[in-house]
Amino acid sequence: MRFVPVTCEQRERMLAAIGVSSVDELFAPIPAEARLDRPIALPDGLSEVELAAELEAMAHENATGLVSFAGAGCYDHYVPAIVDAVVSKPAFFTAYTPYQPEVSQGTLQAIYEYQSMVCALTGMDVANASVYDGATALAEAALMAARVTKRHRVVVSETVHPEWREVLRTYARGGTIEVVEAPFRDGVTDLDGLSELAAGSAAVLVASPNFFGCVEDVRAACSIAHDAGALAVVAADPIMLGVMEAPGALGADIVVGEGQALGNPMSFGGPGLGLFAARSEFLRQMPGRIVGRTLDAEGKPGFVLTMQTREQHIRREKATSNICSNHSLNALAAAVYLSAVGARGLEGIARASIAKAHYLHDALLATGRFEPFSSASFAREFALRYQGDVAAMQAAMLQRGYVAGVHAGRFDERLSGVVLFAATEKRTRAQIDSFVKEVASL
Numbered sequence: 001m002r003f004v005p006v007t008c009e010q011r012e013r014m015l016a017a018i019g020v021s022s023v024d025e026l027f028a029p030i031p032a033e034a035r036l037d038r039p040i041a042l043p044d045g046l047s048e049v050e051l052a053a054e055l056e057a058m059a060h061e062n063a064t065g066l067v068s069f070a071g072a073g074c075y076d077h078y079v080p081a082i083v084d085a086v087v088s089k090p091a092f093f094t095a096y097t098p099y100q101p102e103v104s105q106g107t108l109q110a111i112y113e114y115q116s117m118v119c120a121l122t123g124m125d126v127a128n129a130s131v132y133d134g135a136t137a138l139a140e141a142a143l144m145a146a147r148v149t150k151r152h153r154v155v156v157s158e159t160v161h162p163e164w165r166e167v168l169r170t171y172a173r174g175g176t177i178e179v180v181e182a183p184f185r186d187g188v189t190d191l192d193g194l195s196e197l198a199a200g201s202a203a204v205l206v207a208s209p210n211f212f213g214c215v216e217d218v219r220a221a222c223s224i225a226h227d228a229g230a231l232a233v234v235a236a237d238p239i240m241l242g243v244m245e246a247p248g249a250l251g252a253d254i255v256v257g258e259g260q261a262l263g264n265p266m267s268f269g270g271p272g273l274g275l276f277a278a279r280s281e282f283l284r285q286m287p288g289r290i291v292g293r294t295l296d297a298e299g300k301p302g303f304v305l306t307m308q309t310r311e312q313h314i315r316r317e318k319a320t321s322n323i324c325s326n327h328s329l330n331a332l333a334a335a336v337y338l339s340a341v342g343a344r345g346l347e348g349i350a351r352a353s354i355a356k357a358h359y360l361h362d363a364l365l366a367t368g369r370f371e372p373f374s375s376a377s378f379a380r381e382f383a384l385r386y387q388g389d390v391a392a393m394q395a396a397m398l399q400r401g402y403v404a405g406v407h408a409g410r411f412d413e414r415l416s417g418v419v420l421f422a423a424t425e426k427r428t429r430a431q432i433d434s435f436v437k438e439v440a441s442l
Contacts (some may be wrong), residue, residue: 065401067431069360071381071422072211072267072406073134073161075261077239077349078426079333080340083263085153087333097325100305102401108303111328112291114335121241121338122255123248123279129326136259137274138205138235140287140321141254142168144278145203145231146177147320149287153178155202157189159210159220160235164412177202187214187374187383189221198228203254207235208244212408213357213381213420214374215244222251231282236364238262238275238334239353240379242346254278263337264330266411273330284310287321349425353380356423360432364421367440373418383408390419393442400438 006014011023020026027035046054068076087093091106098104098111109127120351124438131137142154156165158181165181172179180201182194189206198204204225208216222232233254234247239261247255260272278286284307292306312319341349358379364370364384373383386393390407409416421431 001142001321009319017153024117059413063398066403067401067427068266068403069421069423069427069434069435070403070406071213072408073163073258073260074238074266074272074418075380075422076266076426077261077353077424079263079265080337082340083333087329092332093329098217098305101302105303107328108291108305110332110335111289111326112293113339114331115291117335117338118238118275118277121246122236122252122257122275122277123246123254124255125280126283126286126290127275127277128286128290129328130259130326130331131274131276131288131321133260133270133272133274134235134256135161135164135274136323136325137165137258137276138233139168139171140274140276140323141233141256142177142179142203142205143171144254144282144285144287144320145233148231148282149202149229151200151202151230152176153180153196153199153201154205155180155194155230156205157182157184157194157207157210157216159184159187159189159212159214159216160205160207161211164207164235186375187212188216191217191220191224195224195227196222198224198230201225201228201230203231203233204228205233205235207383208247209237209240209379210244211420212376212383213375213378213422215379217333218247218250222253225253226251236275237379239346240351241296242343242348242350243354244350244379248277248279253282256274259330262334263340271327271330272326273334283307285320286310286392288323289326350380352425353423356380356425356429356432357382357421357426359427359429360421360423360427363432363436364439369439369442370419380424381420383418383420385417386419388442390417393439396442397435397438400436400437402437402438404439 016309098107115127131140169179180197182197183190206216206221208218210216218234225232231253232251234252236247236255236257238257238259255277257275258272259275264272289305290307291303293303296302308314310320314325361382369387370384373385393403405419405421408418408420
C-alpha cells in the first residue's frame, strides 16, 4: 500500500477550515516543554526508485537457504502454493470482525470450516475461531478450567514448553489461578508426582509430544486429572495428530495447540495461531469467537458469530476472556492447508517427519558427539546432550548453512548442553547425511 502525503495547498485549506493560520497555532495549547523545538533527526527523503533499491539491499543481508533442524514449537514444513493464493485474496486479508453476517459469509464460512477441522483432529465437540498462539491457548484453558471447577490451582507438567509455562505464570499474576509444576523423569511427566499434586486442582495440563519431542501417556494423565475432580488439558501437535490418537479419545476435556505448522511459514517465530477445542458441556466457558451454522429467514444455510454473550464487547469485565479477536488469516491458512493435503496427506507428512527424525537421531548418536537424553518414544523431534560447547557448535554449523537445533539450556539451566533437533518432510536424506557429516567434523 503506497503512502501519498498531502500537498502544501491541501494542508493550508485544512488549517483555514478549522480557523487557524499555521501548524504552530494548531499546537499552541500543547505546553512548549512538551513540543519538539528542533527538526527530527532523519535522513533526507528518497525517491521511490532509491528507496526500493535500499530496501532490496537490506533484504539481501538476510540469511537465506539455510537447512533447518530447529523446532521447539516452530517447524519448517512445506506450505502448498494454494495456501498463499487463497489467503492473499483481498476479501480475506483486509476483512475485519465479521459482526455483520449479511456481508461476511465468506469469512464466517472459512472460520466455520476451520473449527470443524480442528474438532476432527482433536476429537473434541467444539472449537473456537483460534486465539493468538499455543501459549495463550494453554493459559486460557487453565482459566477456563478454574471457572468450570470453581477451583484455584492448576498443575502443569514441566515437559510443557517453557515459554508456554512462562505465559501461564504471567496470566496467574492476576491472582485468578495458582500454578504448580509437576516434575519430569526421563523426558516425560513423572506420573507419580503428577498424581500427588493433582488433588484439589482445577486442571492438569500436559503436552504430547512434549517440549522434548517425547510422547506422553495422555490416557494416564487424563485419568489422574479426572480422579482428582480436575479437567484434563492436553496440548497437541496438529501435524502429529495425522498419526496419533486424538486427545479426545484419550480422555481430554480441553485440547490446545500451536497451529503454525498448518500452512503458516516460520517467519522469525510468528505469527501463528492457537488451537482451542473442548467438550460441548463447556461451550459457554470457552474463550474467543465461535462461528455457528444456522438458517436465514428464507431457510437457506448461513454462518454467524454465536454465543457472543461470553465475549468482551457484551459482558465487559465478566467476559470469559480478554481475547476478543482471533488470528483469522492464520486460521484460514490452516484450513486451506488441511483441505489441500487431506487426511491421507497429513498422515504421510507426519510419518515422513517421524521417520526422518529417527534417522537423524540415530546418525547423530553414531558420531559419538552426543549422548541420549531420554529413552522415551518420540515423534518428529528429540533431545540429545552435546559433548561440547553448544553455542560454538551451532555458530559453526550456521556458517555452513545449517540451523543446528535449539539449545534447551536457553530456557532452563538444568538443560544446559541439551539440544532439541527436529526433522520435517522437507528434509532430504542427503541434507541429513551432510548435516551429520559436518557436525562430526567439528
